[in-house]
Amino acid sequence: xxxxxxxxxGIPIVKKVxxxxxxxxxxxxxxLPFFVLAILAGLFGTPAGNRNxxxxxxxxxxxxxxxxxxxxxxxxxxxxxxxxxxPGEWLQRRALVQPRSAARLYTLGLKWPxxxxxxxxxxxxxxxxxxxxxxxxxxxxxxxxxLLLFVLIAVGTSLIFERRxxxxxxxxxxxxxGLYAQxxxxxxxxxxxxxxxxxxxxxxxxxxxxxxxxxxxxxPAALDKNTYCGMCxxxxxxxxxxxxxxxxxxxxxxxxxPKGRLDEAYKAFIMLTCAFIYxxxxxxxxxxxxxxxxxxxxxxxxxxAVGFLTxxxxxxxxxxxxxxxxxxxxxxxxxxxxxxxxxxxxxLIPLGLAAWAAFSLGFVFINLxxxxxxxxxxxxxxxxxxxxxxxxxxxYLSGLVPLLQAIILLLGLAGAVSVVLHTARVHGVAYASTAxxxxxxxxxxxVMMWLYM
Amino acid sequence: MATRSRRRIxxxxxxxxLAMAALLVPLPVGGPPPQSRxxxxxxxxxxxxxxxxxxxxxxxxxxxxxxxxxxxGLSIDGYGVNINAEPGRNAQVTFVADREGKFxxxxxxxxxxxxxxxxxxxxxxxxxxxxxxxxxxxxxxVGAAGVVLLRLSTENNHDNTAL
Numbered sequence: 001x002x003x004x005x006x007x008x009x010g011i012p013i014v015k016k017v018x019x020x021x022x023x024x025x026x027x028x029x030x031x032l033p034f035f036v037l038a039i040l041a042g043l044f045g046t047p048a049g050n051r052n053x054x055x056x057x058x059x060x061x062x063x064x065x066x067x068x069x070x071x072x073x074x075x076x077x078x079x080x081x082x083x084x085x086x087p088g089e090w091l092q093r094r095a096l097v098q099p100r101s102a103a104r105l106y107t108l109g110l111k112w113p114x115x116x117x118x119x120x121x122x123x124x125x126x127x128x129x130x131x132x133x134x135x136x137x138x139x140x141x142x143x144x145x146x147l148l149l150f151v152l153i154a155v156g157t158s159l160i161f162e163r164r165x166x167x168x169x170x171x172x173x174x175x176x177x178g179l180y181a182q183x184x185x186x187x188x189x190x191x192x193x194x195x196x197x198x199x200x201x202x203x204x205x206x207x208x209x210x211x212x213x214x215x216x217x218x219x220p221a222a223l224d225k226n227t228y229c230g231m232c233x234x235x236x237x238x239x240x241x242x243x244x245x246x247x248x249x250x251x252x253x254x255x256x257x258p259k260g261r262l263d264e265a266y267k268a269f270i271m272l273t274c275a276f277i278y279x280x281x282x283x284x285x286x287x288x289x290x291x292x293x294x295x296x297x298x299x300x301x302x303x304x305a306v307g308f309l310t311x312x313x314x315x316x317x318x319x320x321x322x323x324x325x326x327x328x329x330x331x332x333x334x335x336x337x338x339x340x341x342x343x344x345x346x347x348l349i350p351l352g353l354a355a356w357a358a359f360s361l362g363f364v365f366i367n368l369x370x371x372x373x374x375x376x377x378x379x380x381x382x383x384x385x386x387x388x389x390x391x392x393x394x395x396y397l398s399g400l401v402p403l404l405q406a407i408i409l410l411l412g413l414a415g416a417v418s419v420v421l422h423t424a425r426v427h428g429v430a431y432a433s434t435a436x437x438x439x440x441x442x443x444x445x446x447v448m449m450w451l452y453m
Numbered sequence: 454m455a456t457r458s459r460r461r462i463x464x465x466x467x468x469x470x471l472a473m474a475a476l477l478v479p480l481p482v483g484g485p486p487p488q489s490r491x492x493x494x495x496x497x498x499x500x501x502x503x504x505x506x507x508x509x510x511x512x513x514x515x516x517x518x519x520x521x522x523x524x525x526g527l528s529i530d531g532y533g534v535n536i537n538a539e540p541g542r543n544a545q546v547t548f549v550a551d552r553e554g555k556f557x558x559x560x561x562x563x564x565x566x567x568x569x570x571x572x573x574x575x576x577x578x579x580x581x582x583x584x585x586x587x588x589x590x591x592x593x594x595v596g597a598a599g600v601v602l603l604r605l606s607t608e609n610n611h612d613n614t615a616l
Contacts (some may be wrong), residue, residue: 078503138566236497399531421601453582
């Protein structure tokens, strides 16, 4: 059976907005000033994180919007408006809105080395950021310098390599957004594959006077999942056949017949493990863990780092390997062990997204009231622009958060069970043999619930 | 087809109701008679000592907050408790632990880099969250499997009919 979907571009106003060249610029114009202020506040404002706009707006407000709303419901929409690659992209295009003739790009235009393609580098960059996260999340100057570093790398990459190479292969945030975008109930896809095949100019990929060739290096007709589509809508602008649409679809439609890759599987392991470790370290009552994570370079930090990397790269994948091996033995399936390991790992995508949402709920509502303070006094210099600088810290919904966390985790488990059984169906494996994998997902859910409840 | 679709919706709704019941319905679990408890909590950047306090439902709890290095607060999720102490000047609060479960204790006064993560826990017995979580997890795993398998069998039938 084909997945039911509804073409949102059939609604005239939606189509008009999506094909407008002003769309992406307008969205970025909204986010960029906040981003610049976050960097300035980080560099020149108070070192107290919860009094600094840079920390509060990036790691509480933006993070909450990203993980609780944008990714689960709109996939990579954030990538459309992300300010990090914007300066590099504008330099590359030497234009803000309308493309120059034939969408020419001003870059050396090198292709990213073949052996570095995939998301292994994004896995590594995320792990690197995550390893230092106790410092990055709480120290304004460090947070600002990390954001600046991302911008510099993105600009450098834009000038040397083609299109949005930074977003596609390097960005630590883009890696997990792409992974979890597969859950979102929207997708950009071609309407009729045959029309694309017959269309010789392939303007969606090479560009035209109407817009740029896919900045994400994707040929839209080959898109079968949201992971690598940045939702920039350039292809809707450049397709002369009106053959590309934005579709509404059921949640997690991409995951029902996953075409697995080991780098994406590892991304799923890393994300799930990090959600657990963050919950344990940052939201748990164990001060020695927090101090170890924060004291970069100390003996206890090295111990933490070894444990962190071992858990991410060996323990979680190893336990999951044992579960898939047990499932193969139960099912007596002819599926290769590596393939079973990779493809069943996609069940961890709804589970991991739920784990991150639950973790985020654990501090977002509690600390959201700091946002009112820093809006009036972004640098912590004693300003009171809107009269809210001295509003007291107020934890919102604190009595309700554990229940919300449990509900989200259980929804993630239901999603994981669905992916496991659909994957088993695709490979003709007995459903009962997936019990160890479902057991793994249930155990992860239970451990997270134990941490929160 | 329509019958199976209705059955799927029914199983999904039943699963949701049972899981919520497992998480929320009060259990007839007795406990020791309420008593008065005094707890001394030492606060330093960014830790409470003890990090976890255990009381019983109905206990009259008096917390004596002692700060060892800077001004620290102590706010308890869901209890509306919030006190501040500074070195040499303790703060006290008394309340009745009338809700069972695990509740985060948080510093409510900015005290440094890790301030938002200065967290302790108050566990009010009978703490049935682990058993409740286990039950809810089992219900959802089985219920979700039931819904999906019913859907897959419908799709198989549909595919066979198409052939």
